[in-house]
Amino acid sequence: MIYLQSSKSALSMNASNVNTDIKNTCILNSTYLYIPGLLNDSEVKDIHFLFKSGSFDDGKLTAHSAAKEVKSNLQLNHQTKEHVAIQQNILTALNRNPLFRNAVLPQSIHPFIISNYTPGMHYGWHVDSPVMGNMIRTDVALTIFLNDPEEYDGGELELQTANGNVLYKLNKGDAICYPCTQVHRVREVTRGERNVAVSWVQSLVKETVHRKMLFEIFQIIENLCNKELMEEEYLLLQQHYSNLLRMWAN
DSSP: OOEEOOOEEOOOOOEEEEETTSOSTTTTOTTSEEETTSSOHHHHHHHHHHHHHSOEEEGGGGOOTTHHHHEEOEEEOTTSHHHHHHHHHHHHHHHHOHHHHHHHOEEEEOOOEEEEEOTTOEEEEEEEOSEETTTEEOOEEEEEEOSOGGGEEEOOEEEEETTEEEEEEOOTTOEEEEETTSOEEEOOEEEEOEEEEEEEEEESBOOHHHHHHHHHHHHHHHHHHHTTOOSHHHHHHHHHHHHHHHHHBO
């Protein structure tokens, strides 16, 4: 079960696109985890209806320090019944998704921010706050795309990485997880509307490299199990995974 806990601080380069035509580039790597179809069509439809009937506030209300100066968007009021319903839909989807659970190892999730960007809106370069809400440590950031990329121009999530900048603009219902240590921005929307849900996760395992290692071992174990290779090596690998998780878990 994922538990909710009850938001950001503020630098350009060439970027490569990561869109829905690129399959599984991040799926086997918990550092940048692409989760296709996190929300099913029915959930996306329900969220769209709630989104359109909700009341929105200035996004600067949840920004801190220098981030206030670079943030321009609208956010669904978190006290409305629409926000409560959307959040419950998303938590249900996260709880049933084995990819998210096994790669991120979530301990606590910050309440979702449901954001709307119209032409001219953007969120400039910034770094997420290390601690939010009720002292939840932000290890992993999560963005869920709520409408199709064809519905708007611009609005890409851009991350600065060691190998250059990467842009994410995914199908509705898809999600991307990435380390909160990354400098990132949302490019200006020039047509249409960009709708997303964002949150931050405190993982059972603090270090990104440790989560990555555990996830890779977990996938090997699953592959061996699917091939019915239940030999001594399989059990030994399972034992090491369990012991490493015990060692690194908070």
